[in-house]
Amino acid sequence: MRACAIAKPVTVVAGGDRRQDSVRNGLAAVSESVDLVMIHDGARPFVTVQMITEALEVTMHKRATTMAVPVKDTAAMVAKDTGVIQQTLERDRLYLIQTPQTFERELICEAHRRACAEGFAGTDDASLVERLGVPVSVIMGSYDNIKITTQEDLLFAEAILKRRLHT
16 A cells, blocks of 8 residues: 655634535635545544545545445435335445545535535535536445534443543
8 A cells, every 4th residue: 555645734714604614615725736635524533544544545546435334224214294114225235424535626626616606505525526426436434433413422432432542
């Protein structure tokens, strides 16, 4: 595996009303000399160096990548108005999308420009790239790469942290 030289310049930019706006503001501050951009949620503190390195390596060949893990539970599409299952989905094709998400700089900038111009709010940056018709490749993430958004998530985070500190 080729080593990735990652410079660590820091530029602080204003956030936006939504995550998508904050990312777009950050992208505007990235130099045109940069080839790849990695976007990662601060709410996912358990990303590893290995995940970052793999994402950069794969994106050099695939243009757009995201970390993801297979769904473990049965997933169903449910009618909003009635709460009745409409369809049980094929679990072996479902993944929980994570960050980091990594893209060619020009590609993700175009995806954000178009989404903004068309008033489209995506669920993440990969969804903006999908709208351009560009495939987003999935890299196996980690079930430890949790997003901390609720009190219950803190319990899992504490367990992950304790395990990492004791191994």
